[in-house]
Amino acid sequence: EAQVTQNPRYLITVTGKKLTVTCSQNMNHEYMSWYRQDPGLGLRQIYYSMNVEVTDKGDVPEGYKVSRKEKRNFPLILESPSPNQTSLYFCASSLGLRRTNEKLFFGSGTQLSVL
Amino acid sequence: KQEVTQIPAALSVPEGENLVLNCSFTDSAIYNLQWFRQDPGKGLTSLLLIQSSQREQTSGRLNASLDKSSGRSTLYIAASQPGDSATYLCAAPQTGNMLTFGGGTRLMVKP
Numbered sequence: 520e521a522q523v524t525q526n527p528r529y530l531i532t533v534t535g536k537k538l539t540v541t542c543s544q545n546m547n548h549e550y551m552s553w554y555r556q557d558p559g560l561g562l563r564q565i566y567y568s569m570n571v572e573v574t575d576k577g578d579v580p581e582g583y584k585v586s587r588k589e590k591r592n593f594p595l596i597l598e599s600p601s602p603n604q605t606s607l608y609f610c611a612s613s614l615g616l617r618r619t620n621e622k623l624f625f626g627s628g629t630q631l632s633v634l
Numbered sequence: 635k636q637e638v639t640q641i642p643a644a645l646s647v648p649e650g651e652n653l654v655l656n657c658s659f660t661d662s663a664i665y666n667l668q669w670f671r672q673d674p675g676k677g678l679t680s681l682l683l684i685q686s687s688q689r690e691q692t693s694g695r696l697n698a699s700l701d702k703s704s705g706r707s708t709l710y711i712a713a714s715q716p717g718d719s720a721t722y723l724c725a726a727p728q729t730g731n732m733l734t735f736g737g738g739t740r741l742m743v744k745p
Contacts, residue, residue, distance in 0.1 A: 523677075550731070552732075552733075554735075561723075561735055561736070561737045561738065562678075562723070562735040563735075564732050564733065567731060567732060569731055575730070575731070577732055578732070609677055609678070611678075621683075622668065622680040622683050623668060623670075623678075623680055623725070623733065624680065625670075625677035625678040625679070626677055627676060627677045628675070628676065628677050630675075
């Protein structure tokens with residue numbers, strides 16, 4: 520089954536404790552992206568990757584890191600989480616964002632709480 | 635920078651009604667526009683993607699239209715059902731390789 524898999528589904532942590540949210544897709548997609556969703560602010564893009572070893576900042580990259588060492592995986596790293604990073608996070612992938620007929624596929628989300 | 639607005643923010647209708655959700659965008663230089671559905675606490679599912687060369691796209695009871703010149707897209711849902719209750723979001727590309735999402739329309743269809 521074609522899917523984007525995120526783990527964990529729920530995560531509670533404390534300020535300053537490094538964490539990684541994993542994202543994997545099995546569709547051989549080139550484009551992968553991370554979003555956060557907050558009430559009243561909607562979905563905002565954190566980082567994206569056009570292909571292996573190619574990453575770029577989105578609208579809200581501060582406090583986050585990403586890497587794309589393999590085509591299928593795109594982990595989101597919070598080196599020193601803070602309470603304002605409490606949010607619902609989504610990973611998404613597409614064959615190629617600028618291909619006019621390619622849809623974006625989303626993972627099920629990771630609810631992160633930073634205490 | 636692309637800005638995407640969705641009106642109304644919330645909508646409640648009785649079952650069986652036809653309804654229209656609106657999406658407006660500021661930068662008309664788009665190559666496509668997508669409509670998504672999100673159920674509470676879940677991820678987004680792509681419903682329809684309209685290419686810039688198209689004016690409409692249909693899937694079952696859903697029909698999406700795109701008017702680039704006016705910066706507007708609409709999602710038409712025919713014969714609404716309680717199972718259609720969800721939040722509907724539209725997304726338009728912005729410069730670079732990013733998508734900008736609207737705030738969504740939260741739809742409730744009452745039996």
